[in-house]
Amino acid sequence: MMKKYTIENNYIKLVTIDYGAAIHQLITKDKNGNDVNVVISFEDLESYKHNPTYLGASVGRFAGRINKDGYTINGKHYSVYTKNDVHLHGGKEGFSFKTWKMESISEGENPSIKFSYSSNDMEEGYPGNLQVSVTYTIVENQLSIVFDATTDQDTIVNLTNHNYYNLSGEGSILDHELLINAESILTKDSDAIPTGKYTSVANTYFDFREKREIGSTYEFKGIDDTYVLKENNPLATIYSKKTGIEMVVTSNQPGVVIYTPETMDENKISNKPLGKYPSICFETEKFSDGPNQKDFPSTLLKKGDIYKNETYLTFNIK
Template identity: 60%
Template sequence: MRTHTISNKHLKLTTIDYGATIHQLIFKDHLGNDVNVVMSYKDLNSYIHNAPYLGASVGRYAGRIDPKGFTIGQKHYPVYTENQVHLHGGKEGFSFKTWKLVEVTQGENPHITYSYFSKDMEEGYPGNLEVFCTYTLMDNALQITYKAKTDKDTVINLTNHNYYNLNGNGSVSDHELTLHADQILDKDQTAIPNGKFNQVKGTHFDFRNTTLLQKQLEIGEIDDTYVVKQNNPLAILYSPKNKIQMVVRSNQPAVVIYTPPTLNEKLLLNQPVSEYPAICFETQNFPDAPNHPEFPSSVLKSEEVYTNESLFEFSIK
């Protein structure tokens, strides 16, 4: 397991080839102190098959797919199922593979690029798929770009699974969230979308106006797919404690917002942590899109190139 680090005058990023994972992301607060704004394991071995997918690149299909599998054309493809769902690409998804380092550059806009070759029928998915993950520091922003191409029609949905805490530790309950989304996906008891859309207006899912996260977290965790206006920005997260603001933009039609109630503190660099220690922004297509023709298509054809591009911009406010 190898780490790679790039930096510019605003940000410092350390990644791991296992899972093309983000290990640390450092930004200075309003007092000039370094803050690691993502959850990080102390021991790199803790990333191996870690249940929270901490900082990992998720695929071949991020999120949930119906346990019956999916159909492309006239052919049906069964998938690995656990707890009545197919989650984050299967038993051995991209998060738990060692990716190949393609390139590391330094300078004004440094980047790290990893690649992974997923063989035809790996985890039940058709097509030999070549995937590239590039992390680029662009001034005060982290750009995450996934590209992929296949030799056979397949389905794909890639995302990064960073756990953000702009304080660097503690809880995100004191963070403020703005989310430019009018709808969330309705879901069944196993959290698989059922094809219906729910309006957020008048509900505790409504973050269209800036809202203190504590108000929602007193009701319970967030684990929902928001339908977003692409590159609008889709979300703004702010920590009044150290004045760090993160603006999220993406070319994807949805973002899964997830606030885990707990994480294993003894394994983390970000100590101490408390209830609701982080929030995820999983920019992606809709979960279970292969089984819902009314959702944006997740099919990647052999002559096409898949691109998921997201930007996380940091500033002091």
């Protein structure tokens, strides 16, 4: 049975579940002192088991895409499960569809919760027994999401959290003001696999180097792209005038996948009403198909080394 855990302080309340080590709710105060759940949430916890959009989940062993031909480590080729010619978010049943172990939970001024998962050698086509954990910690008005992993064989790892944010708690994100510290996005083919090249954001609706409303300036057609980060601190800020909530995103990762679905199934969602483009994802990670692109940041985790993905969300009222 799925288990729910809550940690909170005076600024933030975080509700997590052990299935997918997922974030169910992330609640902070708006400019009027009212609680706002700033992530899209399923009403029924059972919906997280049938979660094709990876709502709130921890994604692995490899977040993003790998091409249908698989990849090679140390001269050995590995095949992977593909659907529509791509291997997505760790395969047929990646980490988002596993029950993680709740390792520890603490209350007090800086509450935290840690989940762990053991991924066996060759699970979903990945070599090595991988020990992975995610720790959520609240310090004042900041939530940190930290993934750690170790392996007993050389393998590839790319982990991320897949929250869908709406700082108004409902409606659309088209009126949110967004800044992204990136001058380019990854060029991709018809299967959304990176080609190894980069595309400038200049003179496109992907350009958020200056803060602006998401739906302004250009005809917005949605984003599902990897931004190549110029600055990690912050990599992005997003602000809702309606609630006065600003979220500042920082990370140690080289890229962030920005994803803005045009619609979501409101029947299963507690955030109502939802408008067109109801949410935005900030998937901090290394690049899709990294194992096959020699010029991309390495996604190889060697035996004995430690993988770490640190992301920080700071909430301010403006």
